[in-house]
Amino acid sequence: MESGKTFSIAFPNVSELHVTIKEIGIGVKPNKSAKKFSHDTITKTIKCSNPACHNGGLKIARILWQMDSNRSTAFEGSVKCTGLEGTPQAKRKRLSCINSYHYKISIKYKDA
Numbered sequence: 001m002e003s004g005k006t007f008s009i010a011f012p013n014v015s016e017l018h019v020t021i022k023e024i025g026i027g028v029k030p031n032k033s034a035k036k037f038s039h040d041t042i043t044k045t046i047k048c049s050n051p052a053c054h055n056g057g058l059k060i061a062r063i064l065w066q067m068d069s070n071r072s073t074a075f076e077g078s079v080k081c082t083g084l085e086g087t088p089q090a091k092r093k094r095l096s097c098i099n100s101y102h103y104k105i106s107i108k109y110k111d112a
């Protein structure tokens with residue numbers, strides 16, 4: 001699901017997708033806190049803005065799979081970043097990334 005084409009292969013029944021994501025936390029530019037995606041621009045994971053975060057971000061594909069299998073057309077929620085700050089080699093205890101995401105998704109289905 002790296003481009004619009006792979007999206008339509010993964011979700012053949014979806015005709016339209018609108019995703020708005022608001023990120024709160026470290027590294028988020030105040031004027032760029034809300035990001036919008038469509039089926040052409042959506043990616044599997046929305047990258048975390050925290051520069052110290054590893055393996056974080058919002059795994060949006062999982063939410064979309066869930067919505068698609070439930071045939072839900074609108075969904076809204078919040079989720080914490082699952083990443084950790086610092087590198088695995090660091091001696092100090094690694095901290096969970098504090099960033100969080102609020103997402104709003106709407107889907108239109110072809111055969112609906």
Ligand SMILES: [Zn+2]
Pocket residue numbers: 048049050053054056057081082083084097098099
């Ligand atoms: Zn993060």
